[in-house]
Amino acid sequence: MSIQITLLSAVDRVTGACTLVEAGSSRVLVDLGLIQGDHDPPPDNTKLPVDRLDWLDGVILTHAHIDHCGRMPMLARHGYQGSIFTSSPTADLLDTVWTASARVQRRLHYGPITGDMDRPPMLYDQPEVNATLDSVVPIPWHQEIAITPNIQMTLIPSGHVLGAASVLLHCQDQQRSRRILISGDIGPTHSSPIPPPHAPPDADLVIMECTRGDIDTHQTKTPLESLNTCIRHAHASKQIILAPVFALGRTQSLLHRLAQLDAVDPLNMPIVLDSKAGAQLTSIHTRHMHELSDDAQQLIQQGLDPLRPPSLQIARSKQEARFIRDLTGPALVMAGHGFAEGGAILSHLKKWLPSPRARIALVGFMHPQSLGGRLAQDPPRVRIDGRWHEVQASIDQLEGFSGHADASGLQSWLEAMPSARPLVCLHHGDAEPRRTFAGRLQNAGWEVCLPAQGEPLEL
Ligand SMILES: [Zn+2]
Numbered sequence: 374m375s376i377q378i379t380l381l382s383a384v385d386r387v388t389g390a391c392t393l394v395e396a397g398s399s400r401v402l403v404d405l406g407l408i409q410g411d412h413d414p415p416p417d418n419t420k421l422p423v424d425r426l427d428w429l430d431g432v433i434l435t436h437a438h439i440d441h442c443g444r445m446p447m448l449a450r451h452g453y454q455g456s457i458f459t460s461s462p463t464a465d466l467l468d469t470v471w472t473a474s475a476r477v478q479r480r481l482h483y484g485p486i487t488g489d490m491d492r493p494p495m496l497y498d499q500p501e502v503n504a505t506l507d508s509v510v511p512i513p514w515h516q517e518i519a520i521t522p523n524i525q526m527t528l529i530p531s532g533h534v535l536g537a538a539s540v541l542l543h544c545q546d547q548q549r550s551r552r553i554l555i556s557g558d559i560g561p562t563h564s565s566p567i568p569p570p571h572a573p574p575d576a577d578l579v580i581m582e583c584t585r586g587d588i589d590t591h592q593t594k595t596p597l598e599s600l601n602t603c604i605r606h607a608h609a610s611k612q613i614i615l616a617p618v619f620a621l622g623r624t625q626s627l628l629h630r631l632a633q634l635d636a637v638d639p640l641n642m643p644i645v646l647d648s649k650a651g652a653q654l655t656s657i658h659t660r661h662m663h664e665l666s667d668d669a670q671q672l673i674q675q676g677l678d679p680l681r682p683p684s685l686q687i688a689r690s691k692q693e694a695r696f697i698r699d700l701t702g703p704a705l706v707m708a709g710h711g712f713a714e715g716g717a718i719l720s721h722l723k724k725w726l727p728s729p730r731a732r733i734a735l736v737g738f739m740h741p742q743s744l745g746g747r748l749a750q751d752p753p754r755v756r757i758d759g760r761w762h763e764v765q766a767s768i769d770q771l772e773g774f775s776g777h778a779d780a781s782g783l784q785s786w787l788e789a790m791p792s793a794r795p796l797v798c799l800h801h802g803d804a805e806p807r808r809t810f811a812g813r814l815q816n817a818g819w820e821v822c823l824p825a826q827g828e829p830l831e832l
Pocket of ligand 1: 436438441533558
């Protein structure tokens with residue numbers, strides 16, 4: 374009988390978040406995300422990281438990004454009968470996120486494949502999505518809920534995307550009582566339309582993300598200034614702006630900044646959102662307007678929709694998106710995937726990259742190995758789906774749009790803890806950011822540990 378924590382994934386990588394917390398005879402899992410990206414060997418998402426689901430007393434979800442929730446519908450397929458606890462906004466987002474994930478899996482599994490590529494497996498389909506949605510239990514912010522007599526949980530807003538939470542677990546065994554804080558993804562201090570993270574409560578151990586632990590942004594422009602500059606250039610050169618965006622987070626950040634700009638000076642260009650999931654997730658934000666930032670509330674008070682610039686057009690299907698082929702600049706088209714690794718943005722990029730009549734707006738962090746990351750280097754040409762494409766389009770990197778705090782933001786979040794100086798355990802960061810951020814915290818006097826995947830940490 375003891376209190377112990379095991380990182381089951383997201384060690385030296387930024388996807389596949391999954392942490393097991395055990396106290397006495399109680400066990401909870403926090404997050405069960407999809408492992409994504411290029412890895413050698415390739416990630417195996419088919420195997421759940423826990424052998425016996427009947428041992429679990431509960432599952433907790435920090436937020437609705439696929440790298441945190443993308444494997445949860447597998448629980449229904451493997452017979453999990455318990456609850457999934459999360460914030461109320463996250464609970465509302467999950468139907469769209471999981472349904473879109475099942476749709477992508479069906480397309481990849483049953484669609485055409487090239488060369489000797491293996492057909493990707495179906496991890497789950499719509500029936501498992503529906504069954505898993507039935508087990509989701511929304512929890513109010515800052516309210517302690519008992520999962521078992523040994524483990525109580527509290528959700529604290531983490532400022533990353535709508536509904537994103539840090540989780541405080543109050544654990545007891547026969548001898549001791551420990552408070553474990555799992556940060557989830559932490560948003561920056563000056564973000565919008567999601568307000569900044571709340572100060573973390575005191576804890577004995579913090580399991581903390583460090584996605585941008587090696588980056589200190591020195592912003593020269595505000596998000597509004599950098600977006601405004603991009604739009605003015607597009608107007609002057611009659612260019613079409615292409616913005617790769619994630620359906621949850623960047624879509625709403627960009628729409629919000631566009632609405633803010635338009636409120637001051639009309640944009641006078643079509644804004645197109647080519648994403649069914651992006652449109653659905655944005656409309657769910659409107660059910661949770663009270664969760665949005667002061668900037669967003671100001672627009673609401675002026676009678677404006679903070680996530681809908683007046684010239685917005687939405688394409689929810691390939692058929693509805695046909696008109697985009699005939700668009701000429703100035704115009705702005707947003708589409709997924711956020712790192713330009715797939716999705717509708719690829720066909721727009723293939724068409725427009727060779728043209729000087731296009732601008733590519735890179736909104737926030739781009740993983741260096743992704744197409745978005747390669748475009749950030751302003752290359753003369755890029756390879757997409759095995760073919761080279763010349764790059765004549767202008768490349769703009771828009772500042773201030775990241776949904777993740779940078780290194781100083783992460784440290785400030787930790788230092789906002791009222792009085793405790795807990796042990797800090799880093800995960801959810803590539804190897805280099807993890808090591809760099811560990812060094813930074815140690816230099817500031819924090820005790821830091823970097824456990825290996827599967828290595829239990831006893832408290
Ligand atoms: Zn996230």
